[in-house]
Amino acid sequence: MFPLLTVNGAAVSTDDDVFDVESIAIEFDHESGNSHACAACGNPIAQTTTGWIDDDGEEECPASADSPPTGHQAQPLPLSWCNSAAIQLEEEQDAVTVSISVGDPRGAFTFTMTRVPEDADSELAGCLLLHMPYPKQPFEHAPLQEVRPGTYLVGSAPSPLPRHLAHSNA
Numbered sequence: 001m002f003p004l005l006t007v008n009g010a011a012v013s014t015d016d017d018v019f020d021v022e023s024i025a026i027e028f029d030h031e032s033g034n035s036h037a038c039a040a041c042g043n044p045i046a047q048t049t050t051g052w053i054d055d056d057g058e059e060e061c062p063a064s065a066d067s068p069p070t071g072h073q074a075q076p077l078p079l080s081w082c083n084s085a086a087i088q089l090e091e092e093q094d095a096v097t098v099s100i101s102v103g104d105p106r107g108a109f110t111f112t113m114t115r116v117p118e119d120a121d122s123e124l125a126g127c128l129l130l131h132m133p134y135p136k137q138p139f140e141h142a143p144l145q146e147v148r149p150g151t152y153l154v155g156s157a158p159s160p161l162p163r164h165l166a167h168s169n170a
């Protein structure tokens with residue numbers, strides 16, 4: 001059994017006749033390029049000690065109708081929160097792991113589906129198990145707060161959550 005790798009629905013061919021996929025990863029290089037763009041002029045912008053500048057070093061937004069012009073209006077670029085995303089296929093563990101990194105780029109949230117071996121001495125023999133990140137997990141990638149079952153707020157936020165957002169963090 002060999003997995004078929006597709007990108008945007010199109011099969012990716014390789015030089016190998018037998019293409020044995022073990023891991024697939026997408027990484028964003030946030031060191032180069034800008035993490036923000038201006039909501040008014042659309043230019044990529046970078047933060048300095050004095051404010052936001054575009055690639056020409058201009059603090060004044062060319063789309064500003066004011067006189068003198070006002071500064072750029074920073075908004076984060078889509079997916080600028082993501083360091084990387086990956087799928088790992090582990091035949092020996094009979095497991096598939098999806099990982100998404102948003103904090104320390106050396107780590108990630110991981111979601112693993114695995115099957116308990118058929119011959120395991122367990123009532124769960126042959127069953128599929130899903131392992132997910134959870135609040136207060138040891139060595140957590142980033143703090144999680146449950147908003148509702150299956151939905152978590154990631155990272156620093158009001159703690160405890162505002163009452164209308166908190167499901168049950170007791």
Ligand SMILES: [Zn+2]
Pocket residue numbers: 038039040041042043060061062063071072073
């Ligand atoms: Zn601008």
